[in-house]
Amino acid sequence: MTDATRKNPLLEGEYGTPHNTAPFDRLTLSDYEEAIMEGMRQEEAAIREITDNPEEPTFENTILPPTDELLNRATTIFFNLLSCCTSDEADKLAEKLSPLLTEHSNKILLNQKLFERIKFVKEHATGLTLEEQKVLDNAFDSFQRGGACLSEEDKKRLSQLRVELSGLTLQFSQNCLKETNAYSMHIRDRAQLAGLPDTALEAAALAAKQKGVEGWLFTLHQPSYGPFITYADNRELRRELYTAKNTICCKGGEHDNRRIVTRIVNLRREIAQLLGEDTYACHVLKRRMAETPSNVYAFIRQLEKAYMPKAKEDVTDVEALAKRLEGKDFVLEPWDYSYYGQKLKKERFSLDSEMLRPYFRLEKVKEGIFGLATRLYGITFHRRKDIPVYHPDVEAYEVHDEDGSYLAILYADFYPRGNKQSGAWMTSYAEQYVDHEGKDHRPHVSITMNLTKPTEDKPSLLTLGEVETFLHEFGHALHGIFSRVRFMSLSGTNVYWDFVELPSQFMENYATQEQFLNTFAHHYQTDAPMPSELLQRVKDSTNFQCGYQCIRQLNFCQLDMAYYDRHEVFSEDVPAFEKKVWARTRLLPQLPETCMSVQFGHIMSGGYAAGYYSYKWAEVLDADAFSLFLQNGIFDHRTAARFRHEILERGGTEPPMRLYERFRGQKPTIDALLTRNGVKASATGASKEEGKGAPHTATTGQDEKSHNI
Ligand SMILES: [Zn+2]
Incomplete structure (x- = not known):
């Protein structure tokens, strides 16, 4: 029975719940649909009112955002639930609504009358507060990036380039998936699988069963590939699997991505140049904490210099173990690295994540x-x-x-x-x-x-x-x-992309702080605290092979920048170009037939083009921020208050570097990360052993060896 008097809570806006929290228990799918459709209508009407206003454009009558709009309220709840509590019906509704919402926002960004008013405000407004100016800049920016400042002809070109790019990025990832799925390694003899943990064997047996074959099936997907390359004693099979994985999409045929990579790189360059930037990296980095390609290069170079000696040592350590086990003539190949690396880790720390x-x-x-x-x-x-x-x-x-x-x-x-x-x-x-x-x-x-x-x-x-x-x-x-x-x-996590992981990664630092663990980490049966010796082993093991890992990450950053910080047309052979970029900093031999670029989804089809550096960037920031707590006490109320007021409260209201410097009293440096990784002794000279069980002291980064980023 339908209740004719029932009202859609989303349209009402007042839910009658504590603090007006979402009335999850009373919302139906048709409530969302009705509210989202009505929300789009309301927003269109609000924009029409702005563009029809005969008065001179001002911040108040053009930019000032309406608060708590219906559309935002309804889409926020609906799309959040789609990720954490969905149903077939909800998925279907999302499929229906998503294109309408895209069309709706495109229509706003192409509204020339609205853009003219925003432009007028941008050119004439005076006396705006910092926050008002930022909202105005962001509004102008999104129109500008949509091509609002271009001639009709260039607008058309921009939209053609974007359509082609979105088609090719999709094709790129589909090709990767198809070639990954096309391969499997079928093993019938259990003896060939010595060394593999039970979980990996069970998964491979299940995969075989699902395909209706006897024995075990291994694939190039990470949950199958990762354990095999790390644990399988059979070297020949490791080589086979490694080679299969690293040669997908570059052997010719319909799923070859080499030409697609070339085209994607050139399309992004052309889009950036149409919008008035020199390179695609310049275009991206303008809205990032890093700001410019030269800052990213300087950042990469600093880390490379600091970590390279440790990286070479890491490789030598793994090589030495392999020779000790296999004989002095053993030559370490890429498919051996994870395998002997894992053996070395076990020998040094005898740790198991279950412990x-x-x-x-x-x-x-x-x-x-x-x-x-x-x-x-x-x-x-x-x-x-x-x-x-x-x-x-x-x-x-x-x-x-x-x-x-x-x-x-x-x-x-x-x-x-x-x-x-x-x-x-x-x-x-x-x-x-x-x-x-x-x-x-x-x-x-x-x-x-x-x-x-x-x-x-x-x-x-x-x-x-x-x-x-x-x-x-x-x-x-x-x-x-x-x-x-x-x-x-501008509120909360609405900040630049290479800044958003600072508050989160900062908190991870506490996970291995004994003072913090002592407050709660007691054995669930005996109530005994975690033994210091165990904790120390855990801490030491987190730095295992950190030099090798860092240089590997930096090589990816380097490749990313090499593709996207180009002014000229890219026309080189993709595998050869990649090898050239890595020639100086490569740590392991590379087979001539392998190629990473053709499956580097992050920078080709994902959102990390000219942004791969941000992984390391965030790590440097969180270590630098936490080092101030290590210096003042990890629970220090005053340092925390500064972190709260200068960073956590401020959202995206100001450039992140300015917020950060206000909290930290100086620019971030890579020194704290080096100290945390044990790559460089801290300024006080305390070695890892001396610091055992006590809070670490960290360099303030003010000595002449400090490196600003
Ligand atoms: Zn995160």
């Missing part, structure tokens, strides 16, 4: 992490069972500030489910902003993870990696929770 689980009971970890936020910032977390949630597993907390005032809502969704995506992420059901009457609307933030579930006889016991994931997402959550800005589009 820490008993100390990381989820309930205790939660207390520990919430307690950490209380210790650092004075904030407290209060479970509220009267706040609606979208699944019984989800917990809702009211977060209070130090003075007891209401700060935010935090949802925590810990366990895997069939209708939830894998991985972990932070999101918001409502972002912070201040409305036209000056009322501060506090955010509703959510952390979603896929942690180990409790079983019938065991509580949820986490690995160290899972504890790090929790800390990571919680760090993002604090960025949302503390937000104190005026405009929603």
